[in-house]
Amino acid sequence: MIKKFQVHTDSQGLHEITNKVQAVVKESGLSEGLCTIFIRHTSASLTIQENADPSAKRDLENWLNRLVKESDSLFTHTIEGPDDMPSHIKSALTSPSLSIPFVAGKLALGTWQGIYVWEHRKHSHNRTLIVHIGS
Amino acid sequence: MIKKFQVHTDSQGLHEITNKVQAVVKESGLSEGLCTIFIRHTSASLTIQENADPSAKRDLENWLNRLVKESDSLFTHTIEGPDDMPSHIKSALTSPSLSIPFVAGKLALGTWQGIYVWEHRKHSHNRTLIVHIGS
């Protein structure tokens, strides 16, 4: 089964989609299998991170923003603004696809794991995700 | 088929699990398909690296430890100690899931490829992995 859905990201940062992905697993009716999520963009990506303490997500984002600076004299691809090229680099350093097994109809995530769309652009976007459920 | 197993990591670094994953492929009885490994943690990750020369793994780890420093004034998520936040960042820069095709009952790894749990914490941990075998 393949299901497409959109995520609205209001700003740069991690936007949790765990419940949305779990809903697709449930809708499939399958008890056991593999759930693969794919994001159809090169300026936003997917990650699994701690979902308990917001400070972990904030530190993660601040660290990456310092590593991939906007005002970098190296960049020539700047038509769409200063956050354009950094967003491509951040996407390359993280991932466009994630695969998570599910058991008894539930994603086999660890206690502290949440699934996130990582928006790398500063303005709001509608991001399209494709979820594949296989047995 | 889905199989859960644990890996004991005695310290920070790369712990090879190639044989354990290959054993799950064999146990499935399938000749050809896709093997997906998922780690249920946000302070350890999965990677495929050279399995021949230990110096490659050592250099890789030293390089990442220099990039993601423990004593970083940026960090506010420090309750679990100085290696807590760096371990989340390192996990985000590597991967929680890996998919490897298998043919004739054997993982289609390259000659020098080994599968590793990358423990990012300094103390020993028991890490849970889920392996999904699909046709």
Next chain:
Amino acid sequence: MIKKFQVHTDSQGLHEITNKVQAVVKESGLSEGLCTIFIRHTSASLTIQENADPSAKRDLENWLNRLVKESDSLFTHTIEGPDDMPSHIKSALTSPSLSIPFVAGKLALGTWQGIYVWEHRKHSHNRTLIVHIGS
């Protein structure tokens, strides 16, 4: 279905394989499913990036080359030359496997997404890829 193919990389950088992967999906005869690509090397990796403007790929590569410098006194694994250890690190920071759903026989890529082999060595190589097509 599993299909193996080779990609010749003449030099360091991103080599597009979107058409080759799409051809495997078509050959499978399946209408809907999941396509997983795996690269059998630890000094080249896979990535999805913008396929429109060549400046994005160039900036991405220049940025990573500056992050992972060749002349690094940290490196002890130097037998195969100065681009050996950086290529392992770059592979670890990107990915050996990618999974992309397909619908109506076509990879569900976004408008600007292309699939690339990222050659991290400076000389030409023949890189082996394995593509798995599942329902």
